[in-house]
Amino acid sequence: MTSSNHLPLVGGVIQPQRLVVPPEVIRGLTSYRHACRLAWKLRAVKNLTRRHLAEQAGLYPTHVSDYFSVKENKRELPARHIATVERVLGNTVISQYQAAQSDLTVLEELQALRKVA
Numbered sequence: 001m002t003s004s005n006h007l008p009l010v011g012g013v014i015q016p017q018r019l020v021v022p023p024e025v026i027r028g029l030t031s032y033r034h035a036c037r038l039a040w041k042l043r044a045v046k047n048l049t050r051r052h053l054a055e056q057a058g059l060y061p062t063h064v065s066d067y068f069s070v071k072e073n074k075r076e077l078p079a080r081h082i083a084t085v086e087r088v089l090g091n092t093v094i095s096q097y098q099a100a101q102s103d104l105t106v107l108e109e110l111q112a113l114r115k116v117a
Helices: 023-027 032-041 050-057 061-067 079-089 093-102 106-116
Strands: none
Touching: 023 093, 032 079, 032 093, 050 061, 050 079, 079 093
16 A cells, blocks of 8 residues: 555544533433433443443542432532543533523623633
């Protein structure tokens, strides 16, 4: 094969695509725990276990079991771990839920950034 048959790689790393759910689904969530449980249910890798999630996200396995438990009295996923957990799960359900709770629109976010700058 000649070098003219090879296509060069063009810049950067390709990031995996993440699932973004429709706003009406987010509006139907009743709690932060419900959002976490939906994020788990919609994980991109269906055979991903909670133990593997813990390993990939740098979390304690026993805590991960609590984060996605149906029981309301269990510990909740700390905000500092949301981005990592969403990367491993392959969706943005938890972040979308939090954004919806603040009633902040993208336009409002941009306006706030302009005021700071």
